[in-house]
Amino acid sequence: MSEARAAIDLLRGAQRVILVTHKDPDGDAIGTLLGLGWALRAMGKQVTLACDDGVPWLLDFLPGSAEVVRKLNDVQADLVVVVDCSDTRRMGQVGAQAAALGAPLMNIDHHATNTHFGQINVVDPEAVSAAELAFEMLEEMGYALDTNVATCLLTGIVTDTRGFRTANVTQNALRMAVRLMDAGASLADITQKALDRRKYRTLAVLGRALGNVRQEDRVIWSAMSRQEWGELDPERSGARPHDFSTILNTVEGAKVAAFFSEMADSRVDVSMRAKPGFDLTVLFGEGKVLAGQGGGHALASGAEIAGPLEEAADRVVWALKALVEQQDPETPKQIPVNGQEISR
Ligand SMILES: [Mn+2]
Numbered sequence: 001m002s003e004a005r006a007a008i009d010l011l012r013g014a015q016r017v018i019l020v021t022h023k024d025p026d027g028d029a030i031g032t033l034l035g036l037g038w039a040l041r042a043m044g045k046q047v048t049l050a051c052d053d054g055v056p057w058l059l060d061f062l063p064g065s066a067e068v069v070r071k072l073n074d075v076q077a078d079l080v081v082v083v084d085c086s087d088t089r090r091m092g093q094v095g096a097q098a099a100a101l102g103a104p105l106m107n108i109d110h111h112a113t114n115t116h117f118g119q120i121n122v123v124d125p126e127a128v129s130a131a132e133l134a135f136e137m138l139e140e141m142g143y144a145l146d147t148n149v150a151t152c153l154l155t156g157i158v159t160d161t162r163g164f165r166t167a168n169v170t171q172n173a174l175r176m177a178v179r180l181m182d183a184g185a186s187l188a189d190i191t192q193k194a195l196d197r198r199k200y201r202t203l204a205v206l207g208r209a210l211g212n213v214r215q216e217d218r219v220i221w222s223a224m225s226r227q228e229w230g231e232l233d234p235e236r237s238g239a240r241p242h243d244f245s246t247i248l249n250t251v252e253g254a255k256v257a258a259f260f261s262e263m264a265d266s267r268v269d270v271s272m273r274a275k276p277g278f279d280l281t282v283l284f285g286e287g288k289v290l291a292g293q294g295g296g297h298a299l300a301s302g303a304e305i306a307g308p309l310e311e312a313a314d315r316v317v318w319a320l321k322a323l324v325e326q327q328d329p330e331t332p333k334q335i336p337v338n339g340q341e342i343s344r
Contacts, residue, residue: 003121004073004136007108008107009255010104011137011141014045014063014077014079015046015078016048016076017078018048018075018079019047019080019083021082021084022051022090023090026049026159027058029051029084029159030062030152030340031129031156032133032152032156034063035134035148035150035153036083037049037064039134039149048069048072048075049068050070050095051070054069054070057199058194061193061194068096079104080099082107084111084130085107088115088117104120106118106119106120107122107123108122108130109128109130109133110129110298111297112281112296113294113295113301128157128166128173129160129314131155144181145179150181150183150184153180154187154190157180158194158195159194162195163195198315202239208232215254216321218321219258219321220248220254220258221248223259224262226263229261237302241270242271245257246273255324256272257272258273258313258316258317259272260309260312260316267307268305268308268312269303269304270290270294270303270312271302272320275299278298279298280300282323284303289316289319290316293305
């Protein structure tokens with residue numbers, strides 16, 4: 001029996017399900033959580049939706065967003081479903097709590113660095129979003145999509161592909177989007193609300209971040225200290241580190257981009273983006289600079305590392321320069337010809 005088949009049987013049989021998604025959630029995390037939540041409820045199951053950091057304001061237009069809890073109190077479960085998390089650390093405290101209940105743990109994810117931490121793992125790095133996997137499972141179960149489920153799942157696909165612009169978007173992803181639109185989801189509305197909105201004060205943060213930019217050896221990066229954050233956006237309510245790395249990655253000639261953000265306890269959040277053809281996930285391999293500290297996709301990854309800020313940035317930028325050197329097809333390679341080293 002395939003894992004997908006076993007996963008569907010588990011979903012069908014469960015009565016009390018806790019759904020968990022990752023800390024600092026994005027549109028795919030919340031969209032998949034809510035979409036799957038609505039569908040399981042429609043099947044008559046008791047569903048608890050949990051995320052350490054709740055729902056960010058950009059996603060509060062999604063139906064059911066007010067029901068996501070940040071803590072689990074006295075909940076029972078016969079199944080725990082974790083979505084869009086590459087490892088158990090990303091599940092946060094609610095995830096640890098849910099896992100400790102002893103119910104089977106189902107891991108539904110599309111990160112290349114997923115550690116297959118579940119008893120059942122529905123993991124496909126080729127899927128553009130976790131929402132895509134949820135969609136396929138619901139379809140397999142014969143679930144008739146309704147507008148709420150469709151809106152939540154399409155939000156997951158739209159946000160993880162930045163509006164169908166990432167290198168991994170296939171005809172299959174577009175076909176799925178059409179099906180979700182057929183079921184009542186509005187692509188225009190989701191795009192405007194989830195991708196094209198900012199708070200006014202985010203512009204000041206963006207201004208500072210851009211003022212701190214540096215570029216060397218085809219690596220572009222910027223950093224914001226805790227003090228800078230505090231002056232500009234004490235609640236950090238509008239600005240998200242991955243927005244900055246995405247903007248930096250648009251610079252012609254830069255192959256990889258990183259944004260370093262100092263957090264409380266002087267730890268540093270690193271958000272990285274790369275141009276197509278590169279693979280950031282090698283940084284998370286055993287013995288590598290970010291091993292065990294994060295994960296992600298070839299072109300978009302993140303980590304949380306030890307500070308202080310400048311040292312952390314130096315360490316990662318150095319590794320990124322080496323990565324570009326190794327992976328860039330345009331880099332002249334020294335290849336031996338007739339026993340002699342020549343430049344190609
Ligand atoms: Mn995702």
